[in-house]
Amino acid sequence: MSCLVSMGANQPKFLQDARDSWKNVVIDGCPIACGKKIFETLGIPFEHFITTDYGVEKKKTPITEELIASVTAAIEERL
Numbered sequence: 462m463s464c465l466v467s468m469g470a471n472q473p474k475f476l477q478d479a480r481d482s483w484k485n486v487v488i489d490g491c492p493i494a495c496g497k498k499i500f501e502t503l504g505i506p507f508e509h510f511i512t513t514d515y516g517v518e519k520k521k522t523p524i525t526e527e528l529i530a531s532v533t534a535a536i537e538e539r540l
Contacts, residue, residue, distance in 0.1 A: 469499045479505045486540065488512065490519045510536050 485507040
């Protein structure tokens with residue numbers, strides 16, 4: 462896991478870590494997809510997921526252990 466804000470701020474260590482990673486997984490919290498845009502702008506390969514595709518909406522969906530397990534399992538299946 463890395464700091465997306467540091468990547469957007471072009472911090473060399475974080476950019477290099479992402480470039481050296483065997484797989485980058487970006488999970489955005491809404492369809493605006495800021496994380497996706499950062500990776501696209503930087504030209505770093507990634508797999509992309511949006512929580513709303515799994516029924517999770519920011520500030521609306523209560524986050525439970527069951528929900529985390531369900532979304533995690535669904536994403537793992539696609540990886």
